[in-house]
Amino acid sequence: MKEEPMKKYEDLKKYLKGLESVAVAFSGGVDSTLLLYAAKEALGDNAMAIIGKSVFVPDSEYSEAVEFAEKHHIKYEVLNMDVLSVEGIEDNPENRCYLCKKAIFSGILEKAREMKMKTVAEGSNMDDTKDYRPGRKAIAELSVESPLYAVTLYKKEIREISKELGLPTWDKPSRACLASRFVYGEKLTEEGLKRVELAEEYLLDLGYKQLRVRTHGDLARIELEEADMDSFMKAERRQAVYEKFKELGFDYVTLDLKGYRMGSMNIGI
Secondary structure, X not given: OOHHHHHXXXXXXXXXXXXXXXXXXXXXXXXXXXXXXXXXXXXHHHEEEEEEEOOOOOHHHHHHHHHHHHHOOOOEEEEEOOHHHOOOHHHOOOXXXXXXXXXXXXXXXXXXXXOOOOEEEOOOOHXXXXXXXXXXXXXXXOOOEOHHHHOOOOXXXXXXXXHHHOOOOOOOOOOOOHHHHEOOOOOXXXXXXXXXXXXXXXXXXXXXXXXXXXXXXXXXXXXXXXXXXXXXXXXXXXXXXXHHHHHHOOOEEXXXXXXXXXXXXXXXX
16 A cells, blocks of 8 residues: 555544544544544544434435444444424525535534534545535534545545555445435425435445436436446346336436436536
8 A cells, every 4th residue: 555645644643633622523434434533543532423313314324324433432422403494405505515514513513512522523535625515615614624634635545544444434435415316406305315315225235336316306317337337227127226216206217328426416506
């Protein structure tokens, strides 16, 4: 392994140590897992996880986050959030991520104060500057720390370090917030979010790893990695997916010819 990523990891631990005590907004994804692990190494019991639970988070992601914290003896608190009740979010405007992050991190900050933690940190990295991310504005406004960004870590390096450390998330596909599957302006409902979650879980169970099920009303647009498209196009597989998606309430099921990519709903913004 290259020396540079591990040097950045040492820089990360030094950075965290300087914060004295840290509550990590923990999703169980690649970035926040490395951040939480580093915080535990740097600060011991002065590091903790705050795990958000809402209709925007797949149940499997929440369970994996709790499991990781318990396995590594990291104290954690669960923050239950009724995100759809936050003014404006249900309408899914272009700044939905800002509204959501502002509400969630306000709750996390309050929880951190209760737990006597001086700082809240989250897992944004250098690659997060490449897409439309209005949530970054909320993070800045609330003075939430972004240590991975501060030590200039990129996603590829985060995965390399995670592999070196033996973290189970080193090759974990990105899931992201379920609300990101909906075209802006399409009303967000608990039923619609659960439909997307179940559709993606079905495809994951079939063996596909990096994917999205984007929705445009009653149309599902499936994004897969290019290497997975040939197997998907076999008649038996297509029929099974169509029937499952129909059962979930989709009238139309399509495969996006461009394949999986981050932020495909942000085209034109």
